[in-house]
Amino acid sequence: MARSRFLITGLGGSLAPRLAQVANGQACDVLGWNRQEVDPQDLIASQTFLEKTRPDAIFHLANGSVDWCGRLAKFAAECAIPFVYTSTAMVFNHEPNGPHQIDDERTARDEYGQYKIACEDAIRAENPAAIITRIGWQIDPEQAGNNMLMALNQWQERDGNVGASRLWRPACSFMQDTVAALITLAHNQASGVFHLDSNAIEGRTFAELVAALKKQFTREKWIIREHEDYQHDQRLVGSAELMPPLSSRLGF
């Protein structure tokens, strides 16, 4: 059987390299999008690149323009191949509070959340079969960039402690589990919006989570400062069966 060819954007980021690693392990060939060679805003160059590479699935993880999202989704629809996008829990504001259902109104007020809403809409307009995943804060022992474990190290360095709210139940998951779910959704030719949150059922607070991460990853230097300054049940509910719970990776 021919190997699948996955086009993965955003390989310079945190999550896409993990996706590439797992895809390679499943005998898939990974193609990246080198933005120095092909400017995503150059419509002709982008289309030529897509037609030349002819991927079997597109995983769009880069944080590029809204119209790039739409064009990639359209190309996937025309070729009848899976299109997978990583949106975010941040499409929901903390008011009204969660847990957030898939069909809840998206209430983001900040720039990033509104940008991701616009990306979701551009994709949906061009490709009703697209797979739009909303993911929470990612956890990984090694990946630099936007990764909870690395951020907590930085907070300790910067503040002399790790502030952790007892009133925040974050949407979050280990990168390994997120990327496995992305690949499963593509293989299953799913379509629609999916909430990939390993905290959806257990509902651990951020304070509980930070304590468990400290123990698991032996961050002896961390001084945990519990507080109640931020309140949000941010859990993304509705597709919990796609993700293992946090307790499968962490001792609480």
Ligand SMILES: NC(=O)c1ccc[n+]([C@@H]2O[C@H](COP(=O)([O-])OP(=O)(O)OC[C@H]3O[C@@H](n4cnc5c(N)ncnc54)[C@H](OP(=O)(O)O)[C@@H]3O)[C@@H](O)[C@H]2O)c1
């Ligand atoms: N990490 C998290 O905790 C988290 C949580 C929720 C949602 N997400 C979403 O998951 C996806 C991957 O996350 P990540 O943490 O790996 O993101 P990231 O580290 O911010 O990387 C995103 C990648 O997007 C590309 N990019 C950035 N600016 C761009 C621009 N102006 N035009 C085109 N491409 C641009 C870059 O890739 P290249 O240089 O390789 O092109 C960059 O490495 C993102 O869509 C993010 O919004 C992540």
